[in-house]
Amino acid sequence: xxxxxxxxxxxxxxxxxxxxxPDKRGALDHxxxxxxxxxxxxxxxxxxxxxxxxxxxxxxxxxxxxxxDVFAVEAEKLVAHPFTEALDALDASDIPxxxxxxxxxxxxxxxxxxxxxLRFAARGVQFGMxxxxxxxxxxxxxxxxxxxxxxxxxxxxxxxxxxxxxxxTALAWGLVNDVVAPEGLEAGVLDWAAELAANAPLSVRGNKxxxxxxxxxxxxxxxxxxxxxxxLRESSFASQDMREGVRAFAEKRAARWxxx
Numbered sequence: 182x183x184x185x186x187x188x189x190x191x192x193x194x195x196x197x198x199x200x201x202x203p204d205k206r207g208a209l210d211h212x213x214x215x216x217x218x219x220x221x222x223x224x225x226x227x228x229x230x231x232x233x234x235x236x237x238x239x240x241x242x243x244x245x246x247x248x249x250d251v252f253a254v255e256a257e258k259l260v261a262h263p264f265t266e267a268l269d270a271l272d273a274s275d276i277p278x279x280x281x282x283x284x285x286x287x288x289x290x291x292x293x294x295x296x297x298x299l300r301f302a303a304r305g306v307q308f309g310m311x312x313x314x315x316x317x318x319x320x321x322x323x324x325x326x327x328x329x330x331x332x333x334x335x336x337x338x339x340x341x342x343x344x345x346x347x348x349x350t351a352l353a354w355g356l357v358n359d360v361v362a363p364e365g366l367e368a369g370v371l372d373w374a375a376e377l378a379a380n381a382p383l384s385v386r387g388n389k390x391x392x393x394x395x396x397x398x399x400x401x402x403x404x405x406x407x408x409x410x411x412x413l414r415e416s417s418f419a420s421q422d423m424r425e426g427v428r429a430f431a432e433k434r435a436a437r438w439x440x441x
Contacts, residue, residue, distance in 0.1 A: 183212035184243075187234070188220060192371055194227035194378035196220070201234040208243035209289055214263035221270040221278075227378035229274070230370060231297055232281035238306070239290025264289055265320070271296035272393065275386040277377045281370040282306055282357065291356075292323050295330055298389070300356070301370050302348045303363040308356060313343040315430055316422035316438070321402070321410040329396055331355050 184202030191197050198220055200207050221229065233239055242264065271278055271293070280297035287309045294300055302308075310327075312319045319340060327336040331354045339346065348360045361369050377385065402410070417423050421439050429436035 184208065184210050186213050186216035186220060191230070192375045192378070195230060195371065195374045196224050196226035196228070197230040197232065199232050199234050200239050202243075203235050203237075205240065205243060207233045207235075207237035207239040207284070207290060209239055209241060209264060209267075209293070210243040211263055214267045217267045218263065218270045221267075221274050221276075224274070224276055226276055227382060228374040229276050229278045230281060230374050231271075231278060231294070232367075232370070233283050233290075235284070237284040238282045238286045239293060240285065241288025241290045241311075265322075268292065268296050268323075268326075275389055277385055277389065279370055279374050279377065281366055283363070283366060285309070287311065292326060295326055295356070299358050299373060301366065301373070302351060302357045302360050303366045304348055304360050305363065306348045306351075306360075307345040308348075308351050309343070309345040310339045311343050311430065313341055314426060314436070316417060316420060316424075316426035316436070318414045318417040320414055321407065329399075 182204070184200065184205065184207075187199040187201050189197050189199075198217065200209070200213055202208050202210065202213060278297040278299070280294045280300040282294055282300060282302040283306070284303070285307050286294050286302075288311055291308050291310060310319075311317075324336060324340065327339065331339070335354050338344075346354070346356070348357070351357050352360050421441055422436075425438065426436050
């Protein structure tokens with residue numbers, strides 16, 4: 182069964198989007214990502230809240246069940262298109278966005294949270310980037326997003342080592358704005374959202390635009406270099422190592438890497 186993006190209006194001017202895919206720990210599938218793109222792009226709200234359902238925020242891309250014979254095509258299709266478009270929709274939105282991280286935020290789920298303007302995590306939540314455990318070469322746009330947020334040394338630690346990061350460490354690194362008691366997360370985030378929704382929209386939208394432009398101006402890649410990095414990432418989807426990494430991750434065993 183595909184996942185669902187639930188929508189409600191918990192406060193005046195606030196649109197809340199809830200990732201619901203409990204059987205797959207909040208994994209991001211086509212249905213959720215397509216709905217997120219539509220909801221964010223067409224939102225009539227003064228603030229958007231993004232959160233997860235139950236014990237998980239999101240475990241990232243839903244690629245675990247893709248058959249081997251179509252893995253390279255289908256996995257790349259999910260990551261390169263609806264996922265990237267969902268990130269772009271959050272990035273491009275003039276509406277302030279707040280992420281309530283109610284449970285583990287892993288892989289693409291963590292990058293999705295990082296696209297929000299403000300992030301609040303429940304105490305005890307863990308964060309992780311498993312590309313090194315899966316044989317995946319991450320997108321250069323995603324890595325730049327992390328470097329902008331937490332700097333190159335922490336990005337290297339997160340992506341090259343692949344260890345889980347506890348909420349307190351995530352706060353110290355700047356991955357989240359604050360860590361709160363689990364029972365206070367929903368009310369606390371809604372307080373922030375209500376305050377954002379009550380602020381001057383011209384100011385909020387204008388300042389978001391300026392911040393976005395300043396980050397984008399930090400240095401565009403040479404087109405040939407960018408094409409090389411895209412091809413490098415795409416090559417990982419066709420590799421035997423990535424298929425083995427995904428299988429090993431699902432089976433909770435050490436991967437047997439071939440380097441190809």
